[in-house]
Amino acid sequence: MPIDPAVAVGAELPEVKFSWTSSDVLLYHLALGASELSYVYERDLQVLPTFGVVAPRFKATEPPVVKFPGIDIDLARVLHGTQEITVHAPLPAAGEAVLRTRVADVFDKGSAAVVVQEATAVSVDGTPLYTMRSSIFARDEGGFGGSRGPSMKVELPSREPDAVLETPTLPQQAYLYRLCGDRNPLHADPEFARRAGFEAPILHGLCTYGVVCKAVVDALLDGDTARVTNYSARFTGVVFPGETLRTRVWREGGRLVLVTTAVERDDAPVLSDAVLTYT
Numbered sequence: 001m002p003i004d005p006a007v008a009v010g011a012e013l014p015e016v017k018f019s020w021t022s023s024d025v026l027l028y029h030l031a032l033g034a035s036e037l038s039y040v041y042e043r044d045l046q047v048l049p050t051f052g053v054v055a056p057r058f059k060a061t062e063p064p065v066v067k068f069p070g071i072d073i074d075l076a077r078v079l080h081g082t083q084e085i086t087v088h089a090p091l092p093a094a095g096e097a098v099l100r101t102r103v104a105d106v107f108d109k110g111s112a113a114v115v116v117q118e119a120t121a122v123s124v125d126g127t128p129l130y131t132m133r134s135s136i137f138a139r140d141e142g143g144f145g146g147s148r149g150p151s152m153k154v155e156l157p158s159r160e161p162d163a164v165l166e167t168p169t170l171p172q173q174a175y176l177y178r179l180c181g182d183r184n185p186l187h188a189d190p191e192f193a194r195r196a197g198f199e200a201p202i203l204h205g206l207c208t209y210g211v212v213c214k215a216v217v218d219a220l221l222d223g224d225t226a227r228v229t230n231y232s233a234r235f236t237g238v239v240f241p242g243e244t245l246r247t248r249v250w251r252e253g254g255r256l257v258l259v260t261t262a263v264e265r266d267d268a269p270v271l272s273d274a275v276l277t278y279t
């Protein structure tokens, strides 16, 4: 059985020890399309909090494998579903840390399955750095009889957004972003993308997640990455590299509520249920 919730839920994955340098941070920012000195030059380099999400596997050169206790899923069936990061301390431009991950939940959405992971990164000196909660959406892997889980929904204010940000992506964006540790062929190989049901390779969800975080930090948080305390989003629809992202932002109760769409496809949904909290 590809998913056995009785085995999967609560399973601890092997610890990942990882380190990073300013070269990794610079490459990450470049792969998000950054060109500002504060992101692409090592003097006074600041670090987007979303780097934390990719840092543990930044040096990976093989496609991800979706195989842990009680779970064995073909990569072509898998889409990134949701991502959240809670920042405990601003990320330094270089460091060493340990990531501990567990399978927090497995939901049965009928035809699809949703696998939720929680992970905590702690610096080698013992400083908690960040916590993540993410899910993958595995098409055709449901029907194992598990709970459907909660329906997440962030209510949008009924007024006009406080800001609308347009961020272009590059035609080669996914090829660049692959160098940040996710060599899933879905983002590069047309034949694999077709097998997965797409007309062309799609952009990594985490690339979109980072691009939008940067756009919001630059436009609304004075370009200060250290102000972000939490950032969560659901990947509602795909992005094709080269498309322009439109992000509508509402200031709401001390946080920013975001919706991102693809401009060239009549504002097709990209990110929803997205919230960024800040100091």
Ligand SMILES: CCCCCCC[C@@H](O)CC(=O)SCCNC(=O)CCNC(=O)[C@H](O)C(C)(C)COP(=O)(O)OP(=O)(O)OC[C@H]1O[C@@H](n2cnc3c(N)ncnc32)[C@H](O)[C@@H]1OP(=O)(O)O
Pocket (backbone or CB within 6 Å): 064, 065, 066, 067, 078, 079, 080, 081, 082, 109, 112, 114, 135, 136, 137, 148, 149, 150, 151, 152, 182, 184, 186, 202, 203, 204, 205, 206, 234, 235, 236, 237, 238, 239
């Ligand atoms: C360990 C190593 C892991 C490796 C991971 C791989 C990493 C990367 O390389 C992979 C990627 O980056 S893929 C690119 C980023 N992701 C995407 O583009 C996904 C875009 N989203 C979609 O296409 C659809 O929303 C889609 C298809 C996700 C869902 O659409 P529908 O089938 O129409 O579903 P819908 O009818 O709207 O909802 C059915 C139930 O599922 C829940 N749901 C929907 N979207 C979800 C999402 N994105 N994440 C989690 N749950 C989601 C709905 O809430 C609904 O459940 P319920 O009825 O209980 O509310």
